[in-house]
Amino acid sequence: EAKIGYVFQNYRESLYPWRTCLGNLMVPLELDGVPRKERKKKVEEFLWKLDMSIREDAYPYELSGGQQQMLAILRALIYEPDLLLLDEPFSSLDFQTTLWMHDKILEVWEKTGVTILFVSHNIHEAVYLADKVVVFSKRPARVVEVIETNLPRPRTYKITETEEFFEVRNRVMELFREEIMDSFLFMELSGF
Incomplete structure (x- = not known):
């Protein structure tokens, strides 16, 4: 059975505002039945593999738009989906942040090899x-x-x-x- 990760166009509404960044990343692991004691370790291993870091104790509203979108993408990737669906993930970001996100999504793809289906109106x-x-x-x-x-x-x-x-x-x-x-x-x- 294929696992599918999905990132909404409106990433702000997809993150849980009452959870920290770490808590948001743990949601898919909770839903997948990963025991509580193992979740933080899995998040740390996942971030290390991607050579990325997060502000673990920060809440989504404390992050920039690009950081929130990256958090949403990381959350969709953490349980290692076979397919990642991105619905216009950069449409509400400014130009500089969009360029940064382009580089980040290419890095993630190179490190994970996940198939990405990306919806965009930007040719x-x-x-x-x-x-x-x-x-x-x-x-x-x-x-x-x-x-x-x-x-x-x-x-x-x-x-x-x-x-x-x-x-x-x-x-x-x-x-x-x-x-x-x-x-x-x-x-x-x-x-x-």
Whole structure:
């Protein structure tokens, strides 16, 4: 049976405000039946493996938006899911924090190898982070095309300056524009 981790778009509502950072990370372990005495040790081992740290006694409201989002992602990863679903996880973060989170999510992926399904409306972000970009149509949703990025790993932002990156980004943009034009045509013909 596959384990699935999920991070909501609105991470602030997914964290438990009455629990510390450590307490939030322990929730999946509690639900998985890990004995109380082992939970903190498992959290410490997990963070060590990822070379990350948290402010254990801090509450979510004491953290920045990026730190809260990272806490939500770590909580989804702690019980080692086979698949991690991220629903526009950076949409409410500022630009600097988003760039930092891009690097962090790539680090997490490199260290865990977990398959990540990432929903984004940001074409640049999708091409930078993904191995495959799946372009969907408007409702009813259907797959328009799956584009392999074939960009080398490990990734740094230097890759966004390459011809290969621009080719993939432009192809995704072309598909996106075709879908927009199709929907405007539909709206025009149907009297909207």
